[in-house]
Structures are given as C-alpha cells and as structure tokens.
Amino acid sequence: MANLGRLLRASNENDEAESWFKRALQIARKVDVLTPLGALYYNTGRFSEALQVYREAAALQPHSTDILLALAQVLVMTGHSTEAEQMTQDVISREGGCIECYRLLSAIYSKRGNHTEGDYATARTYYQQALLLNPSSKLLKENLAKLDRLEKKTAGAT
Structure with missing residues (x-):
C-alpha cells in the first residue's frame, strides 16, 4: 500500500496517494509510511498536517537525522523557527x-x-x-x- 502511495505520488496523483498512505497507516503506524505522507503534505502546502505526521515519525525514530530535519523544515514553515533552530542544533551536536x-x-x-x-x-x-x-x-x-x-x-x- 505504501509503495502504491509512493508510485501515485510520483505520478502527481496526490489524492490517491494520500488515500493509500492512510490505508497503510490503518494497518501499522510506521515511519516508512509516515514520512512519505509528511512529504506529500509538505509539498502540497498542507503544513499543519505535515507537522503532525512528522512529529509522530520523530517520536518513533527520535535520532533519525532525516526525519528531524524534515520536521525542522516544517516547523520553519509553520512559524516555529526557534524550535526548528534548537532541533537542528541538537542534530549538529550529534552529527x-x-x-x-x-x-x-x-x-x-x-x-x-x-x-x-x-x-x-x-x-x-x-x-x-x-x-x-x-x-x-x-x-x-x-x-x-x-x-x-x-x-x-x-x-x-x-
């Protein structure tokens, strides 16, 4: 289901892709489904939804640089630049x-x-x-x- 969502997203069929990502999440709340859904939301300007999805992904994998940077990017877009700055500084302290x-x-x-x-x-x-x-x-x-x-x-x- 997640792979179908990715394929549909690559074809710019965002509504269908979102539907398949959500179906996959009903089975299991996994990072490999949350992150492409977050990217879909981010790339279509749905920042508050992206923020929610990336926060959940970060809770599942709190040391993932890619997820934390994606979350920080969304935080900047939603006016939370201080939190984004701190999160990014934390990543730099590790990496x-x-x-x-x-x-x-x-x-x-x-x-x-x-x-x-x-x-x-x-x-x-x-x-x-x-x-x-x-x-x-x-x-x-x-x-x-x-x-x-x-x-x-x-x-x-x-």
Whole structure:
C-alpha cells in the first residue's frame, strides 16, 4: 500500500496517494509510511498536517537525522523557527558534518523578519561551515553572495 502511495505520488496523483498512505497507516503506524505522507503534505502546502505526521515519525525514530530535519523544515514553515533552530542544533551536536543542518540554520537566520547584524553573522557562520563541508556548492556560494548584499543594504540604511 505504501509503495502504491509512493508510485501515485510520483505520478502527481496526490489524492490517491494520500488515500493509500492512510490505508497503510490503518494497518501499522510506521515511519516508512509516515514520512512519505509528511512529504506529500509538505509539498502540497498542507503544513499543519505535515507537522503532525512528522512529529509522530520523530517520536518513533527520535535520532533519525532525516526525519528531524524534515520536521525542522516544517516547523520553519509553520512559524516555529526557534524550535526548528534548537532541533537542528541538537542534530549538529550529534552529527557535526551535517551539511543540510547548516543550510537549514542559515535559511532560518536569513529569513527571520527581525534581521540584525547578529543574525547575519550567525547565518554567515553556518554558510561558511557548510561550504567547508561542500566547497563546490554553487547554492551555498550564491547564498553567501545574497547575504553580502543584504548586509551592505542594511549597513547603507543605517
């Protein structure tokens, strides 16, 4: 049932995919069914449902980096960036080479509405740490350039 759900999701038949994921969950509440359902909800903008599903998956596998990062991403989208930040920091404390963690933290600091020089400095630190782990990343380099422009714009406004 879960595999059929994945196949339907890949074919962009989201309603049918959701139906099959839910049927599979009636048999067993398993992470390998919860996570693709959470991804379906996230990718279709149903963030509160994604949050609920990913929280359940994280409760089942509390040390899964992939699940925690997916949950943190949803937390950011639902306005819980402080919780997302703490969760991501916890993952980094266990797994220092987590490039996606640094990318997510950088995004959290960059997107905050109350930008301060401290937020920019923290975002820069995380981007630079991620770049050390993946020096050829064009995306990281582009994001650092955006951060440079934001800092210059903010400095010019004061």
